[in-house]
Amino acid sequence: MSALETAALTLGYGGSYVIEDLNLEIPEGRITVLVGSNGCGKSTLLRSLARLLKPVSGGILLDGDLVGSLSTKEIARRLAILPQGPIAPEGLTVSQLVKQGRYPHQSWLKQWSKEDEDVVQQALEATGLMDFAERTVDSLSGGQRQRAWIAMTLAQKTNIILLDEPTTYLDMTHQIDILDLLFELNEQENRTVVMVLHDLNLACRYAHHIVALYDKKIYAQGKPEDIVNARMVKDVFQMNCDIAEDPLFGTPMCIPHGKGRRINSKKQQSVLA
Known part of the structure; x- marks a missing residue:
């Protein structure tokens, strides 16, 4: 499907x-x-x-x-997108950013609710950001910042x-x-x-x-x-490359033919075997 x-x-x-x-x-x-x-x-x-x-x-x-x-709101209720290199306004906290994910579910008749608050908390917990909720997004490390944006997409509940x-x-x-x-x-x-x-x-x-x-x-x-x-x-x-089996996951692993330091052919054969 x-x-x-x-x-x-x-x-x-x-x-x-x-x-x-x-x-x-x-x-x-x-x-x-x-x-x-x-x-x-x-x-x-x-x-x-x-x-x-x-x-x-x-x-x-x-x-x-x-x-x-x-409609744009209908799409946002069913699909979330995180573009490359998103930028948050200066001074915006993680909690405020994640709350933006609930915007598609708001209307004149349906304002901020306990359900919205619960969804935001769940998104923060899922991404390990509960302790960073009141930190500003621009004060986070790259990995933490990316998690904050993912938390926002999770809050959309798509x-x-x-x-x-x-x-x-x-x-x-x-x-x-x-x-x-x-x-x-x-x-x-x-x-x-x-x-x-x-x-x-x-x-x-x-x-x-x-x-x-x-x-x-x-x-x-x-x-x-x-x-x-x-x-x-x-x-x-x-x-050009060789394809081996990832020793941990069993998935294809690409080994590029580069011009860096070479290993001898016997060792190469043992690695690829």
Whole structure:
């Protein structure tokens, strides 16, 4: 079953197409990761799924409804998006930021309620930010700040969460923390997660479904173990590599052919065996 899908979708800027005639189905209740080289249209596609970018042609369906026919508030009740590098107003506290996620559920008839307060507290707890609720967002570390933004998207209480490169600018520890958090949300709450990642190995570890974009279209999609191979990496990223099995997760692990310090062939063979 598809939570989000596109039909003959074409996207572009100023007459130049980035995505062309794309048919894509995002599986419900799974983690889908968009991968591809810089400029291939990953972020553009993600933005269009949230109706932040109008298609040149084609359509996008959200739970079977055309996105273009829905109001902005209705979309925000059903889908949350975290763009790359969001910026909070100076002096805004974590609690105030997370409360913004409840805006789509407010109206003249339905003002702030105990339910809203409970949802905000749950989002803070889920992201480990209860002790930082009264801290200003700009005083947090990069990883804590990213968690605060994710808490805001959680407060929207949508079944679908879109994230554009949520691990960018984070160190290795915080990258894993953020991805573990998203994985747990999917496992425990069955949230549909769609994100753009640059690190193919992390994509393979965390994704149930990978979509590789190349030349304005889908080059391949499916389970990581079914589509990630040396030929795919060569064609999509223009990089030679070997594919081994991740020793911890059993998922595909890309080992690039670089020009750094070489290891001897016997050791290389033992590592890849």
